[in-house]
Amino acid sequence: MANRTSKEQRQKQARLARQKLIGALVLGVLVLNGLLGYWLYGILVTDVQDLRLEAAVEAQAEQRAQPLQDYIRELRQRVAALAAEPATAEALQGSTEVRQSAAEAIAARIEHGIAARLIPAGSARVERDHPAPIRFAELDLIRRAERRDNHLPELAKVDQQWQLHVIEPIPPSADEPVEGTLLVTLNDTGWRSLLDAASKSLGRTELHQQIPGSNPLTVYLSGQGEGGAKHSVAIPNSHWRLSFTASPELVAQTRELPTLWLLVLSTTTIGGLLLAWFSGHMIERRQRQSARPIQVPGAARSGGKNADAQDEHGEEEIGMINTLYQNQDILDLDVSDEDEDILALDQAPTKTAAADATQAGQSGPTIPEGIFRSYDIRGLADTEITPELAEHIGRALGSEALDHGETDMVLARDGRTHSPVLAEALRSGIASTGCNVIDLGTVPTPLMYFATHHLSETSSGVMVTASHNPGSYNGFKMIINGVTLADDAVLDVRSRIQRQHYHQGEGETRSHDIITDYIERIFSDVALVGAVSLVIDAGNAVPGVVAPRLFEELGCDVTPLYCDLDGTFPNHDPDPTQEANLQDLIAKVQEVGADLGAALDGDGDRLIVVTPQGRIIWPDQLLMLFARDVLGRNPGADVLFDVKCSRQLNQLVTSYGGRPIMWKTGHSHMKSKMIETGALIGGEYSGHIFIKDRWYGFDDGLYTLARLLEIITLRDQPIDDIFAAFPILPSTPELKIPVQDDQKFALVERLIAEGDFQSGKPSTIDGLRVDFAKGWGLVRASNTSAALTLRFEGETEEALNKIQQLFKRELLKIDSQLQIDF
Known part of the structure; x- marks a missing residue:
């Protein structure tokens, strides 16, 4: 009876062991199939879907690009055929009236044509007052066609509308000298209608034009493209590139159903479970066999000896199974409350924005209307520019920065006697909105601009300065989210102050040594290959804080002149554009035998250079040297200059293969135009030079001087000899x-x-x-x-x-x- 009870217990233990084993096998099958399913999903679903979407996007891009290819090809063939007609060549040799009449007839034969022109070689001139104006860009296209250089069709924006220029030399044959050109200008109806005909629901269509040496311009944009996948197609015989980005609708259309994946995964899962069941069955069978007495001849007659041995063998096997599988709670996995806290599984980050508090019913400060100028705020200190006004300007700028998603703003000041008080009031106003302040201290304006590019926290800043004005003036230069405020944006600051439309908060203030960062950045960019002796006249203004140190670290022999900071400007006004303010510098250069002299204005964003012979290198002449240098490495690049610059600059840029662009005076206007055109170099006659080549594109007298010294040392020529090569006409200063x-x-x-x-x-x-x-x-x-x-x-x-x-x-x-x- 006891043996029977012991046997039942052993059988019960064996069943429990088998159950644990089968459970482990099933769990293993499920885990392995989970991993297999994840891997197969990537191959059978995700990869197939990605390939299908990629093919669909490519097909959509090609479908949209093909009509444009045909349009451009047929249009060029049409214009070339017109240029090859004998009547066209004959009209080109006729009078102005004959050419005009023939051109009008040609324009009438071109669908969507605005105008046509027959232009004898070398006779092209600017013609702005025309439905299809000829500006510097068109002049450059005409001259390239006259040289049979790259003269592909180009789009130009006129009164917010795109016009398409197609030009052919006359005669078209490359074996004959060019007698003139046929320039046909069309509206955008033809090519735009081809793009408009495509489905907008499937994705976003973009058309870009990129002239060599310039940044791409977006000339067409339609549809939505949140699907991510994108494909671009270059349009032959043009400067165009079409891009197509998939929409969620196209992504949905190309979605791969997981049918095959489910079939494979189901098969492997079922097979695995069957294998687990079969394995468990085989173990159970083995256990039953091991539990029975082994029948050998004479076993029955020998009594219970063999049975006892069998019982001992079974107990030994059951003991081994129990030892292998006991205490294996494989499914006993849990995440504690403490782990949840650490992993933040049920938490989400929170962000509190400063409230937009319009101070209704409160009167703002008295604001002299004339101090809000085209590209900054500037006026008489203490009477027009007061600490009270500075605080309100700080509140307005801090609120504006927050509205643009900026949480920090850099603050700097020049060396005027009233700048520290105004800067403190400005800082207080910015911080009161909840915007943090990064205080750069007393540094030139270019270092404030540099900080908005260099620091990761912000691209907004404000500078307390009146630039080159006399010591009784002060003001503010402002940049919000990377854009220098000008015109209406400056007036918007005034409007915000009048309405008391401010955020409320408690911003923090911290200091930052931007001078070291700035010098290290220039040192890593500019290399002088020879020794240069240099006189720097800072006019007792803030550039004296940085300039001598910078150029000594670049390896120059520096003689400082009026580089000690004195906001009363005891020696001369900080305006180097006035010849009277340059006489001390000229004398010092000749006294010490320096290679050149450099005069910086009151906040360091302007530069005027003088030579050992006493010659003043005005900024439009300086820009000629920079244009030649930049265009030598970037053929066809845009060169920007203001209306005060020499006509010779325009001609020189064209002769070097660049595209001259004349624009409004003013550092804010010029910087905006630099961004719009993608120009790599620009300048104003007043001394502002904007370098986007290897730099950031803002006006910086210090960096401009460093690049000038680099060019001079590379050429190994005296500066007088270098500039003697540039054409100079009789002219007046400002x-x-x-x-x-x-x-x-x-x-x-x-x-x-x-x-x-x-x-x-x-x-x-x-x-x-x-x-x-x-x-x-x-x-x-x-x-x-x-x-x-x-x-x-x-x-x-x-x-x-x-x-x-x-x-x-x-x-x-x-x-x-x-x-x-x-």
Whole structure:
């Protein structure tokens, strides 16, 4: 009876062991099939879906690109055929009236044509007042066609509409000299309608134009493309590239159903479970066999000896199984509360934004209207620019930065006597919005700009400075989210102050040594291959804090002149564009035998250079050297300059294969245009040089000087010899006519409307510039002082004087009280 009970217990233990074994086998099968399923899903579903989506996106891009390819090919063939007609070549040799009549007939034969022109070689001129204007970009296209260089069709934006230029040399044969060109201009209906016909629900279509040496321009954008997958197609015989990005709808259409994956996974799972069952069955059978007495001859007659041995053998096997599987709670997995806290499984990050608190019913500070200028805030310190106003400007800028997603703002100041007080009020205002302040201390404006690019925390900043103005002035230069404020954006700051439309919060302030970062960045970029002796005139302004140290570390022999900081500017105003302010520098260069002298303005963003011979290198001449250097490495690049620059600069840029672009005066306007055009170099006659090649594109007198020294040491020539190679015409510096600040813009508008400049061609990009056959003249309202700014250039001194007297006559007609000293 006891043996029977013991046997039942052993059988029960064996069953429990088998159950644990089968459970482990089933769990193993499920885990292995889970891993197999994950791997197979990537191969049978994800990869197939990605390939299908990639093929669909590529097909959509090709379908959209093909009509454009056909359109461009047929259009070029059509224009080439017209250029090859004998009547076209004959009309090209005729009078202006004959050419115009023939061109009108050609335009009528081109669908969507706006205008056609027959242009004898070398006769192309700027023609802005035309439905299809010829500007510098079009002039460059014409000249390339005359040289049979790259003259592919180009899009140009005119009054917010895209115009397509197609040009062919006459005659088209490359074996014959070019006698002229046929330029056909079309509206955007033809090519745009081809893109509009494509389905917008399947994805986003983009068309970009990239002229060699320039950044790509987006000329067409339609549809939504959140699907991620993208494919681009270059349009042959053009500067175009079409990109297509999938939409969620296209992604859904290309989704791979997991049918095969489910079939394979089901098969392996079922097979694995069957294998586990079979294995368990075999173990059970083995256990039953091991539990029975082994029948051998004579076993029955020998009594219980063999049975006892069998029982002992069974107990031994059961004991081994129990030993192998006891205490294996394979499914006993848990995550403790403490682990959940550590892993934050049920938590999400929270963010609290500062409230937008419009201070209704509270009156703001008194704001002199005239201090909010075209590209900064500037006025008399203590009377117009007060600490109270500075605090409100800080609140407005901090709120504006927060509205643009910025949580920090850099703050810097120049060396004027009132700048520390204004900077503290500004800091307090910014911090009161909840925006953090990174205080750079007393540094030049370019270092504030640099900080917005270099620091990861922000791309917004404000500088307390009045730039080159006398010591009684002060003001603010502002950049929000990487964009320098100008025009309406400056007025928006005033509007926000008037409405008391501020955020509320408690921002933190910390200091940062940006000077070290700045010097290290320039040191890593600029390499001088020879020794240079240099005199630096900082005009007792803030550039003296950085300039001597920077150029000594670059290996220069530096003689500082007025580099000690004194906000009263005891030696001369910090304005190097005035020749009188350069005389001490010229004398010092000649005294010490330096290779050159450099004059920086009150906040370090302007540069004027003087040579050992006492020659002043004005910024438009300096820009000629930089343009040649940049275009040598970037053929076809855009070169930007303001309306005060020499006509020779335009011609030189073209001769080096660049694209000259004339634009408004003002550092904010120029920086915006640099971004718009993708220009690698730009400059103003006032001394602002903008370098995007290897740098950030903002105006920086210190970096400009470093790059100039690099060029000089590479050429191993005296600076006088280098600049002697550039064409220089008789010209005037900037001339100032004092006027009432609230009347200067109205005077220029009247001059534009009423002035009689005979055969001159006017340009009103910025003020009034009139180009004549032998020179040009300019009148514009200064954005930084109560004055009209004038400049003149002529092929001869006689032509220069005639243009000046013509402008003087017309100005006095407008206001006979003007004090004109020429």
